[in-house]
Amino acid sequence: MVKIILSGCNGRMGKVISKLANTIEDVSIVAGIDRNTEKSNYPIFASISDCNISADVILDFSRPDALDSLIEYGKENNIGIVFCTTGYSDEQIKKINDLSKILPIFRSANMSIGINVVNNILKNISSLLYKNFDIEIVEKHHNQKVDSPSGTAILLADTIKDTIPDNIEFVNGREGIKKRVHNEIGIHSIRGGSIVGEHEILFAGQGETIEIKHTAISREVFAIGALKACEFMYKKNAGLYNMDNVISNDN
Structure with a gap:
């Protein structure tokens, strides 16, 4: 049984994770951290520094400003930490990477197994298509999401960039009167309603297009991935892990 401290337990994702965890035998949420200390079936603390319950791993679905605590x-x-929060600054990401030298640390911009399969597909095809295709990314999320582009869109764009030898530039949206340059990857953010999450990668060539799209229909897909990550991290050694490790472990 993997015992979990859930940071951000009363947020949207936290509630989904709590509900799902009740149906899985191998994990148990033993404490929660949230500014909203509304009662639950486990104790909730306003600050993680107040938590006095032992656990095997921290699962974080809160906000970037909780990182230092x-x-x-x-x-x-x-204790190891599974970071699922997005919107970190470069300085904060460095802190996470440094922490992985002494603790087992997991970080992923998207906990969906499907989106990480898509990411692996991009690793294999982007360099083959780049010469003859322009590449654009469109991401859609609900109107309460605070960061844009999404962490997932940046993950996908970075993956494409890393496979291409040219000096790739990201363009966040387009405006004005200017021709598109081939070494650009356009990243477009749409916010509205209750969209859980959509990411589309468009390869546009002469007379043909290739579209790869992932749609999250329910937040449960992220919860499933997050709890799988917690199971994977049980008794791991210090190091930096991600969803690729979880997917490989399942196969």
């Missing part, structure tokens, strides 16, 4: 708690209690 999570790092401090992880160090003090020698």
